[in-house]
Amino acid sequence: MLRLSSLFVRTLREDPADAEVASHRLLVRGGYIRRAAPGCFTWLPLGWIVYRNVERIIREEMDREGFQEVHFPALLPREPYEITGRWTDYGDNLFRLKDRRDIDMLLAPTHEEMFTLLVKDLYSSYKDLPLVIYQIQNKFRDEARPRAGLLRGREFSMKDSYSFDLDDAGLQNSYDKHRAAYQRTFERLGMPYVIVSAMSGAMGGSASEEFLAPLAVGEDTYVRCSTCDYAANTEAVQVAVPDAIPLADAPQARVHATPNTPTIQTLVDLMNARDDLRRPDREWTAADTLKNLIVKLKHPDGTHSALAIGVPGDREVDMKRLEAQVSPAEIEPFTEEDFAKNPHLVKGYIGPGSLGENKSAGIRFVVDPRIVDGTRWITGANELGRHVVDLTYGRDFTADGVIEAAEVHGGDPCPKCGSPLEIARGIEIGHIFQLGRKYAEALGLTVLDQNGKTRVVTMGSYGIGVSRAVGAIAELNCDDRGLVWPREVAPADVHIVATGKPSDPQLPAAEQLAIACETAGLRVLLDDRVGVSPGIKFNDADLFGVPTIVVVGRGLADGMVELKDRRTGDRRDVPLADAVAILTALP
RNA sequence: CGGGAAGUGGCGCAGCGGUAGCGUACCUGCUUUGGGAGCAGGGGGUCGGGAGUUCAAAUCUCCCCUUCCCGACCA
Numbered sequence: 001m002l003r004l005s006s007l008f009v010r011t012l013r014e015d016p017a018d019a020e021v022a023s024h025r026l027l028v029r030g031g032y033i034r035r036a037a038p039g040c041f042t043w044l045p046l047g048w049i050v051y052r053n054v055e056r057i058i059r060e061e062m063d064r065e066g067f068q069e070v071h072f073p074a075l076l077p078r079e080p081y082e083i084t085g086r087w088t089d090y091g092d093n094l095f096r097l098k099d100r101r102d103i104d105m106l107l108a109p110t111h112e113e114m115f116t117l118l119v120k121d122l123y124s125s126y127k128d129l130p131l132v133i134y135q136i137q138n139k140f141r142d143e144a145r146p147r148a149g150l151l152r153g154r155e156f157s158m159k160d161s162y163s164f165d166l167d168d169a170g171l172q173n174s175y176d177k178h179r180a181a182y183q184r185t186f187e188r189l190g191m192p193y194v195i196v197s198a199m200s201g202a203m204g205g206s207a208s209e210e211f212l213a214p215l216a217v218g219e220d221t222y223v224r225c226s227t228c229d230y231a232a233n234t235e236a237v238q239v240a241v242p243d244a245i246p247l248a249d250a251p252q253a254r255v256h257a258t259p260n261t262p263t264i265q266t267l268v269d270l271m272n273a274r275d276d277l278r279r280p281d282r283e284w285t286a287a288d289t290l291k292n293l294i295v296k297l298k299h300p301d302g303t304h305s306a307l308a309i310g311v312p313g314d315r316e317v318d319m320k321r322l323e324a325q326v327s328p329a330e331i332e333p334f335t336e337e338d339f340a341k342n343p344h345l346v347k348g349y350i351g352p353g354s355l356g357e358n359k360s361a362g363i364r365f366v367v368d369p370r371i372v373d374g375t376r377w378i379t380g381a382n383e384l385g386r387h388v389v390d391l392t393y394g395r396d397f398t399a400d401g402v403i404e405a406a407e408v409h410g411g412d413p414c415p416k417c418g419s420p421l422e423i424a425r426g427i428e429i430g431h432i433f434q435l436g437r438k439y440a441e442a443l444g445l446t447v448l449d450q451n452g453k454t455r456v457v458t459m460g461s462y463g464i465g466v467s468r469a470v471g472a473i474a475e476l477n478c479d480d481r482g483l484v485w486p487r488e489v490a491p492a493d494v495h496i497v498a499t500g501k502p503s504d505p506q507l508p509a510a511e512q513l514a515i516a517c518e519t520a521g522l523r524v525l526l527d528d529r530v531g532v533s534p535g536i537k538f539n540d541a542d543l544f545g546v547p548t549i550v551v552v553g554r555g556l557a558d559g560m561v562e563l564k565d566r567r568t569g570d571r572r573d574v575p576l577a578d579a580v581a582i583l584t585a586l587p
Numbered sequence: 588c589g590g591g592a593a594g595u596g597g598c599g600c601a602g603c604g605g606u607a608g609c610g611u612a613c614c615u616g617c618u619u620u621g622g623g624a625g626c627a628g629g630g631g632g633u634c635g636g637g638a639g640u641u642c643a644a645a646u647c648u649c650c651c652c653u654u655c656c657c658g659a660c661c662a
Contacts, residue, residue, distance in 0.1 A: 029598095219661085433662085
């Protein structure tokens with residue numbers, strides 16, 4: 001039983017000045033956590049109970065699938081990370097340190113290398129597979145900007161599991177098991193979530209999905225179909241590709257002088273204003289133009305190359321989407337100097353005529369998937385003050401490839417069913433990932449198959465942010481009075497408040513009720529503080545957020561206690577004699 | 588790394604050249620007990636750090652550090 005008279009906690013009347021988001025404010029005010037350093041938090045007793053509940057639920061769902069728990073150190077040697085290149089790839093985000101002999105070590109940002117090496121250490125036969133092992137461990141990432149309390153920390157707790165299979169079918173099976181286990185886990189944690197397609201990015205591998213909690217304070221933008229079940233991180237959105245248009249329908253392309261039209265808007269305005277350029281059936285819009293943007297790519301080996309991207313003029317290039325596409329290369333701006341070095345590029349009037357690996361400018365040219373055969377475009381003519389109209393894809397120009405880099409707009413058609421897409425914000429609470437053989441290959445994890453042949457193991461990695469989940473649950477379950485925990489993660493099932501004077505019968509009655517509740521299997525938080533006014537007790541109860549609050553107060557004289565549902569605020573008086581039965585029957 | 592704000596008792600803040608304050612929290616006593624009670628008394632702060640200006644610096648100047656917010660970044 002938790003007794004408030006002796007519990008190590010202090011609630012704050014006011015919001016801490018350094019907390020912005022609701023979960024952070026309330027967790028600090030309610031005495032669940034304290035900040036120890038930026039992005040590092042101390043768990044107080046109430047917070048630690050909640051944390052362990054979350055951990056327990058995750059663990060139970062992992063164990064249910066037959067996954068086995070292990071535990072690695074957080075302090076790791078440099079060498080494995082050197083082999084996979086992540087010692088340098090992680091950049092400033094890696095906490096590096098040296099031991100007394102000046103040997104490099106690191107605080108683990110994630111554990112792929114160690115898991116791979118551990119399996120390599122112990123296993124060498126196909127008969128040992130499949131295998132899934134996991135841990136719940138603290139991770140360290142020197143984030144440039146930790147924020148929002150538990151939602152983005154520098155030291156945080158994560159459940160990470162890794163699957164090891166002989167072939168792709170096995171990997172798919174391990175992946176599906178995790179997907180199901182995660183769905184059950186988030187259900188039990190009382191967290192709404194959406195599963196979105198994600199980019200596998202630099203990690204390599206094929207399939208990757210993120211579990212996002214829909215939260216405005218989240219840092220991920222995703223789209224969701226208004227009709228079907230399609231959902232994707234904006235980085236991974238696949239644009240709905242329109243049907244090709246017969247080439248014969250397109251008028252001849254022609255070049256016009258379009259002075260002083262360096263931007264899309266000035267161009268469209270001019271086109272609509274001039275009799276010789278006006279479109280007979282409707283106004284020209286930005287979507288009729290083809291915007292060609294040039295960026296510089298910095299490749300991991302340090303070399304640079306230019307890339308031209310063609311998108312419909314009503315859309316910007318989304319740098320996050322572009323980065324995800326060109327990863328591991330990094331994007332740098334194409335500068336005035338770069339323009340000066342390439343006389344075939346006329347800034348403001350760049351057109352497909354000069355773009356492409358075999359064209360005059362010699363720059364790789366990739367276009368948005370909406371640019372299909374037969375589509376007609378107004379675009380730069382590669383001459384100052386001149387544009388070309390009805391330049392038709394497949395007839396007048398082609399690209400070297402297609403790229404998903406244009407920004408996604410709310411209302412864009414769903415690639416699966418065509419209904420409008422909605423844009424929403426969320427925070428990543430889980431990520432499942434088919435890694436493939438990248439780590440196994442780099443670290444030499446192989447087994448012998450039935451034929452005695454060496455086979456590289458294929459892997460998956462799967463993560464749930466445990467401490468982040470606590471923050472996200474709090475963020476999703478709170479109101480202006482405090483936290484509202486889902487029962488299974490709450491620090492207690494019942495919060496019993498005794499009001500009245502120290503000499504009144506309420507306190508001993510509350511004690512007895514608390515004991516009876518515990519005997520019946522309920523977890524109890526008892527406010528047995530004396531000399532504390534009822535107002536303080538009620539406010540603290542709302543702040544703590546235990547799902548059911550029982551007030552042993554003035555109704556006691558009539559043998560009644562008050563039950564309050566923290567979430568709905570509903571109150572009702574019930575006979576003290578029936579209280580335990582009623583409480584144990586609550587969902 | 589860019590832009591903004593801010594560092595003064597545990598927490599929230601005021602003070603902006605002249606004895607370091609208020610609210611809250613904490614301690615003692617009395618009163619009070621259904622939505623953050625009242626009175627009285629009390630403990631607790633090198634005013635982020637350093638250098639400078641001045642008879643005198645929390646306050647002015649310079650440098651540094653730290654924190655928070657927005658952006659960049661974020662397997």
